[in-house]
Amino acid sequence: MNAEKETKAYVDPANLRFAKTMEVLTLIGLATFVVIGILYFSGIHDLDSLSTVTQNWNKPSAEFWSATTGANIGGVGWFANHWSCSDALCMLCVGFLGLVPFFSIALTLPKALRRYKVVFAILTIEFAVIIIWSLMFGAGGVG
Amino acid sequence: MPLATALFPINIDFIRGTGLIMALLSALSSTPQFLKEGLANIKVMAPIVIVSMIASVVGGILGLWITNNVPSGKEYVEIALGVVLFMIFAIYLFSKRLEHPPERKPDFISQALNINGQFYDRSLDETIEYRTSRMPVALPAFVLIGLLAGMFGMGAGWANVPLLNLVLGVPIKVATSTSMLIISVNDAAASWVYLVKGALLPLIVIPCILGTAIGARIGTKIATRTKPQHVKYLVMAIMLVAAVVDIQKGISGLKIF
Numbered sequence: 335m336n337a338e339k340e341t342k343a344y345v346d347p348a349n350l351r352f353a354k355t356m357e358v359l360t361l362i363g364l365a366t367f368v369v370i371g372i373l374y375f376s377g378i379h380d381l382d383s384l385s386t387v388t389q390n391w392n393k394p395s396a397e398f399w400s401a402t403t404g405a406n407i408g409g410v411g412w413f414a415n416h417w418s419c420s421d422a423l424c425m426l427c428v429g430f431l432g433l434v435p436f437f438s439i440a441l442t443l444p445k446a447l448r449r450y451k452v453v454f455a456i457l458t459i460e461f462a463v464i465i466i467w468s469l470m471f472g473a474g475g476v477g
Numbered sequence: 478m479p480l481a482t483a484l485f486p487i488n489i490d491f492i493r494g495t496g497l498i499m500a501l502l503s504a505l506s507s508t509p510q511f512l513k514e515g516l517a518n519i520k521v522m523a524p525i526v527i528v529s530m531i532a533s534v535v536g537g538i539l540g541l542w543i544t545n546n547v548p549s550g551k552e553y554v555e556i557a558l559g560v561v562l563f564m565i566f567a568i569y570l571f572s573k574r575l576e577h578p579p580e581r582k583p584d585f586i587s588q589a590l591n592i593n594g595q596f597y598d599r600s601l602d603e604t605i606e607y608r609t610s611r612m613p614v615a616l617p618a619f620v621l622i623g624l625l626a627g628m629f630g631m632g633a634g635w636a637n638v639p640l641l642n643l644v645l646g647v648p649i650k651v652a653t654s655t656s657m658l659i660i661s662v663n664d665a666a667a668s669w670v671y672l673v674k675g676a677l678l679p680l681i682v683i684p685c686i687l688g689t690a691i692g693a694r695i696g697t698k699i700a701t702r703t704k705p706q707h708v709k710y711l712v713m714a715i716m717l718v719a720a721v722v723d724i725q726k727g728i729s730g731l732k733i734f
Contacts, residue, residue, distance in 0.1 A: 342597040343604045345515040352519050353512035356661070360505040364690060371683040387680045394545045395490040395676040407675035424679040425672055428498055432668040434505055435661050442519065449590055453523045460527065461666060464534050468669040 348445040355438040363434060367427040374420040436461045478630060480715060482558060483722035487681065489551055489558075490544050493630030494676035497537075497664050499689045500632035504661035506693050511654035515596040521609060521647060521655050524586060526662040528616055529623030533663040536627025537670035552730035558629050559724035565635045566716045569709060572639045578646040581610040596651060609645045618644070619659075627667040632660045 377384075390401050399407040405415075416422040439461065443454040478496030482489055511517035543550040583592075593608040618640055626633035634656045641652035671677055 343515050343595045345513065346518075346520070346594075349512045349515065349517075349519055353509040356505060356512070357509035360502075360509075364502075364686075367683070367686060371679075371687065374679050374683060384680060387678060391487045391491060391678060391680075394488055394551065395494075395541065395674055396545045398488065398491075399675045407673075421679050424683065425677060428668065428677060428682060429672055431498070431501060431505065432665045432672065435665040439662070447591075450520065450523060453527065453590065456527060457523065457530075457662075460530060461662075464530070464666050465669055468673045 346447075348442050348447070348450065351445040352438050352442045355441045356434055359434040359437055360431070363427060363431040366430065367424070370420060370423045370427050374424050378420060433465070436465065480719050482555065483719045483726065488544070489554055490541060490674075490676040491678050491681055493540060493628075494668075494671035495678075495681050495685050496630035497627075497668055497671055498677065498682055499685050500626075500630070500660055501664040501668055502686055502689050503632065503693055504657045504664065506690065508654070508657045508661050511657060514654075515594060516650055516654035517658040518592075518594040518647075518651060518655050519658065520590065520592045520594060521641070521645070521651070522658045522662070524590060524592070524612060525616065525619050525659055529619040529659065529663050530666045532620040532623030533627035533667040534670055536624040536629075537667040538627075539624075540628035540630075541670065541674050541676060549731055552727040554629075554727075555723045555730065556727035559720045559722075559727065561625060561629060561631075562716050562720035562723065566713055566720060568635055568639065569713050569716070573643070574639075574649050575642055576650075577605060577607075577648050578642065580608065581646055583608055583610050584612050584614075586612040594647075594651065596648075598648075598650070605648055607647050607651065609647060611644050611646070615640050615644045623663050626660075626663055627670070630671070632664070634660060 386402050390398050393401060396407065399405055417426075436458070439454055440458045443451060443458060446454050478492060478499070481487065481492045481496075485492070508517055512519070540554060544554055547553065586592075587609040592612070593606065595604055595606040597603075598605050619637075622633050622636045622640070625631065625636075634653070637656035637659055638649075638652045641647050641655055642649050645652075647655065
């Protein structure tokens with residue numbers, strides 16, 4: 335029985351596409367996160383030891399990373415340089431969860447009504463620009 | 478998040494980043510079911526997140542910039558967070574809710590996009606139809622909410638729901654569900670700022686994400702047996718305590734007395 339019959343109300347097909355995409359991608363993201371989380375707490379190839387983290391976690395983010403790794407964090411370079419560390423992999427999983435609404439919007443576009451195709455296209459571009467700008471320029475501001 | 482800021486020695490950057498991810502995950506977990514039932518409406522969400530998504534990203538950048546670049550920035554952010562928590566407490570205390578707001582004349586945006594919807598209300602055994610109004614009035618408010626949500630790593634349902642319900646005129650069940658949908662988009666965009674700025678620590682984020690996923694399931698079961706008023710009072714009490722402690726911590730950190 336589909337959702338429309340269950341609710342006795344018409345549900346826009348775009349709503350259903352958005353829901354399905356979000357549901358599946360969130361499950362994938364969470365499952366991956368659990369695996370990476372286990373790796374992290376097992377201490378397999380961590381960037382920072384747990385004791386270093388707890389000694390420095392009262393510092394602002396930029397100062398924290400500078401004190402613990404000597405690196406100036408920001409942008410895609412940080413992930414690229416530490417891609418095999420469980421810390422970075424964990425953050426990539428968070429990044430994946432942050433992409434779920436982007437994919438949900440983008441994949442709903444073909445199902446949307448004509449006037450909403452424009453709105454969804456704007457949203458997709460806006461979201462993509464935010465992600466690319468964050469990765470390329472480290473989101474600016476902090477330094 | 479408010480309690481963690483008030484009680485733990487962890488820097489506010491990491492608490493805000495984690496709070497944002499918890500709000501995001503909570504929204505991602507609950508929204509699909511709401512969408513399938515027609516309770517969350519992407520037609521209502523779309524024009525709102527066009528403006529609020531950018532605002533939440535700007536809020537994230539601004540919040541991290543203040544704590545990292547402004548002398549005593551952490552203390553100022555703690556005081557500001559305390560003030561915002563007081564505002565939320567007041568909103569919980571005084572805001573009204575309309576189960577089914579009276580239908581008003583749609584504004585030009587609602588008319589152009591034909592923003593309407595329907596859902597099946599089980600308690601009434603009836604299909605409820607609605608359409609939005611006063612969108613141009615609500616949009617600037619959503620910009621401000623997005624900014625605060627990004628800056629303090631919040632979900633912002635406390636402000637989204639009254640706006641959707643009382644200003645846009647959508648039924649309370651749709652307002653609550655669509656608010657989660659808006660939060661999922663806004664917080665996902667802002668999470669990228671916190672991510673690339675290193676304001677997320679796996680040591681904090683992993684247990685919080687797992688706790689949120691498990692807590693959401695337990696919470697759903699408890700919610701059916703608990704009176705909504707009791708949950709509301711508990712949340713209000715936490716907000717009040719956290720607001721007082723945050724302001725006290727900020728002021729004592731500034732050493733002005």
